[in-house]
Amino acid sequence: MCMPRLSLYKPERGNDYEFLDRQIEEMFTVGGTDINIHKYLGAENPAEGDATPAQPQYNAVNETNIQDLLFLENRDRKYDADVYNTRAIYNIQDIDFDLSQFGLFLSNDTLFMTVHIRSIVKTLGRKPLSGDVIELPHLKDEYALNELDLALKRFYVIEDVNRAAEGFSPTWYPHLYRLKLKQIYDGREYKDILDLPASEDSDSTLRDILSTYEKEMQINNAVVQQAEEDAPLAGYDVSHLYTVAYNDDGTVELQTADETDIDASNLTQLTSQVDGRPDTSGYTGYLLGTKDAPNGAPYGMGSSFPRSPIDGDYFLRTDFFPNRLFRYDGTKWMKYADNERITLSNDIARKTYKTRFINETASNEIGGEQVDVRQSLSKALRPKADN
């Protein structure tokens, strides 16, 4: 009878492995730190009408689904509403901030964390996956510069998972996973997590207290506001400048008390006015026209000219695009100016020659069907299914 050959390695995980694994698990219990795991469930399934071959609708949400088969990315990630807790160990390291064009980033923010394989698989029900988000409760920042009473949590996302070299026991079997972690950002990918309440009884979401977005938008809006103050509208503002009215012979046109055709009942005639009303602007340049009459004169507006106008009346036709200001010269309505000054900001009011195609919100009834005027060129008038 001969002794079996001494070998810690066995084809199957034996008692040695079990013994060591229990010791290692205990070591994590004793010396590790809690981590809360937001389990990635899979990419959000698109609605049936939105699905395309490259962005298909799957039978079920599954972590193996790929949302965009062209760019190979999962943008709309679904996370488990439950938060899983386990223990992990990692080396605390000093971090610095990198000042980038987008603000401060943690320079060496890649953490390598080890977790006990059996524990985490038992907890999660599967192996940790790139996309799982880990919260480190021991890194909460209670002293952040905000007006909230809430501490800021630290979130990381798993980038890669592999077996840790130091997690192999003498049995040659692995006991530890090495998780490569990076700090998450406030993006579409983590919407499910950041929409969670910041605390149990809080109205704020995690995004509200963690993201820099609000502050960045405040800064951006302030800059846009400054730009709008500098140049509210395209072209040049001549509304505060004065235009002298002239008669045909070149003399200054006056409106005097001895004129016989002044109609005191006419609302557009001011008793304080001594000058005539100019039939052309005294200023020429690029985009000067507005809806306002020159020299602050009153004017009416509408989609049809008023009856019984008097010489010098101004009227804004709002059915013209751009709106057009007319002046009545005693016999006919003459164009005075077009309201061509529009905002330079990228809002929906901006309707330049090009942006009016982008900011079009109207729809037409065509053949009894409401048809949006604005349609993507690739989708406009595509044939409908006739099967």
Next chain:
Amino acid sequence: MLYFYDGQVRRYITQIMRMLSNFGVDDGTGNGKTVPVMYGDLTRQVANIIRDNSENKLPSAPRMAVYVTALEQDRDRTGDATYVRKTNIRERAYDEDNKEYLNYQGKNYTVERIMPTPFILRVNVDIWTTSTDQKLQLLEQILVLFNPSLEIQTTDNFVDWTSLTVVHLENIQFTNRSIPVGVDSEIDIATLGFSTPIYISPPAAVKRMGAITNIITSMFDEERGTVDLGETIPEINAYDDYPISGKTQNEHGSTAQTDLARHSADVNYKTYGVYIDGNNAQIIARGAVGQTSWRALIENLPGTYRSNLSRIYLTNLDTSSLLTGTIGIHPLDETLLTINWDEDSFPDDSIITSAYAERTSIDAIIDPTTFNPDSTKVAGLRLLTLGPIGDVNNTFGPTAWQNNDGSDFVAEANDIIEWDGTKWTVIFDASESNEVIYITNLKTSKQYRFKNDEWLLSVDGEYPVGTWRIDLDG
């Protein structure tokens, strides 16, 4: 050098950031999320404040960062550095109390702008996105606007001739990543390179409107093709308070032109003249006096009319001195301008010498047929008579005008006479004088002018084209 800073490059950067603002991306729920745009070269201190001074704050994505990569002088666009362009601006009147513009004319200005210096401002826009799809969403919205460039404006000020420019999209770097990515995934940044031709301007000169409203005279001799040097040599007028117009006298009276240039230019607004009658002025237009409203003229002049502060200046054709006074349009008749004369501007009185005294004034103007000098007769009394006194053919003259020795005194209308204590003497014989004489009547303090055998108020008369002007700002 005086310090000046107008934040010109700052305004260009502000507008470029505005140009890139308000673009959105799909946040996964079908709603748009506006992408913030910020200046890329921020300070570490502000960056810490944005992060609430905590390493746990999450940067938001997508984001855009704008920063200047170069500011280069653009030699191709350099122009005449001495070129000055003037613009005349009339403002509407402004009500300081109610903070609103009114419907009549206010202040007038001339703005002088000197040639600005051209530069090319190069700007990068880094776009941080978290997915390729998101990047394409943003790029599609931005790139479609550049065909090949987009206009921006730094101000909407009418006088700012540098405010309008364009932004050219020069280059696009789709990603900063190298493919294959490798072990570590950097954040994905697309970079758009823009250039914009800009100007940096020195301050403008804002002055009271300097539009030419009066051409005093034509210096250009059209026959000879020369310029009248007499008007162009500054030494001639260097020590005068006011420029003196050139003028000539011909069979039609006085005209405002130099001796050389017989081709008088259009002078004054609509070639109007002015007729002065005491304190009233009326416009002479096409030979008609008092048919034209002063309001029509004043509305056309630079400046703001202010009753009794605005001034009229008239060049006295006899002495070339400048008469002036404040003006007000008559409230009931706008063809009348009421003048409150500045008597210091009147011409010097003429000295009239007699055996008794040298004086530049008279004590009164009298009608000898109704005035008895007995009670006021003191030695040195000087009077201007409106009618004749006595007659050489009379054998017995008026008693009141007899000398102490009982002899008659004879004088003609418009003569100035003097009582020397014993007898009357004619010290200015109007029938013999061809000169223009000025004297002041001490009784009324009014100045009179003797010309063409008659006495008139010294300012009265016709002031032809080119001899008068109005300064609304006083």
